Amino acid sequence: MKTLVIANQKGGVGKTSTLVHLAFDFAERGLKVAVIDLDTQGNASFTLSVHKSEIAASSLFGDVAEFDLAPIDNIAVIAADGRLADLEKLALEDAATAFRASIATIAAQGFDVCLIDTAPSLGNAMASALLAADFVASPIELEAYALQGIKKMNSTIAAIKKANAKLQFLGMIPSKVDGRNPRHTRHLAELLAAYPALIMPTPIGYRSSIADALASHCPVWEIRKTSARAATKEVRAMTQHIHDKMEIA
Ligand SMILES: Nc1ncnc2c1ncn2[C@@H]1O[C@H](COP(=O)(O)OP(=O)(O)O)[C@@H](O)[C@H]1O
Ligand SMILES: [Mg+2]
Secondary structure, eight states: OEEEEEOOSSSSSSHHHHHHHHHHHHHHTTOOEEEEEOOTTOHHHHHTGGGEEEEEGGGGGTTOOOOOOOOBTTEEEEEOOGGGGGGGGSOHHHHHHHHHHHHHHHHTTTOSEEEEEOOSSOSHHHHHHHHHOSEEEEEEOSSHHHHHHHHHHHHHHHHHHTTOTTOEEEEEEEOSBOTTOHHHHHHHHHHHHHOTTTBOSOOOBOOHHHHHHHHTTSOGGGOOSTHHHHHHHHHHHHHHHHHHHHTOO
């Protein structure tokens, strides 16, 4: 099983949209996908609600060595719950050790991929996820505040790699991009100059059909609007790119 964390210490940048579309796309490919929602807002749990399991995300940090996770149409969601907030009272080492054991339990049940959604703060939840994962990807917005966050994210990943050497940063996915906005164009050019290897070549435009999809519990390719076509093309390019980078068999 390959584990991918979607993380950015900034909110509203497209993390959950990215994760949900990866889950739908991978499931369509016939892969068995586990989704762990570590954000108390529970947005991924909402969009993927028909795939919800009985397991609460906070329990992955306790000593539940054994549990059964059964996918519904290839996706099994371990939903966010209120007790995730209590994680911050644990020592990181204890939280991370328990979470790593839970990931092993999921892997042992024949899942091909585990996708982890995170809240926009570096707490025990995000740190534990990064310490257990193989890959991390960061959706970003092309606004000044979001760009400031990238530096923070880069140093977080560098610090985590000292304890989890296998962690690979797949890069940043420019999201909610307005191609007619000169500020966005300028910021994208600046980013490409500063981090040539870390900007994924698959930006996602600002598309209302994507918000429609998240609200309708479906991927954007199931939205029956002409404007969903361009969004679908971009999102599929992103999922294909990540699928290739993760070298999923
Ligand atoms: N490409 C996009 N175009 C337009 N709206 C988007 C796009 N991606 C996400 N959104 C909307 O923007 C908001 C934040 O996106 P979300 O994926 O929840 O970000 P995060 O998980 O980083 O907070 C949501 O309301 C979502 O519907
Ligand atoms: Mg989110």
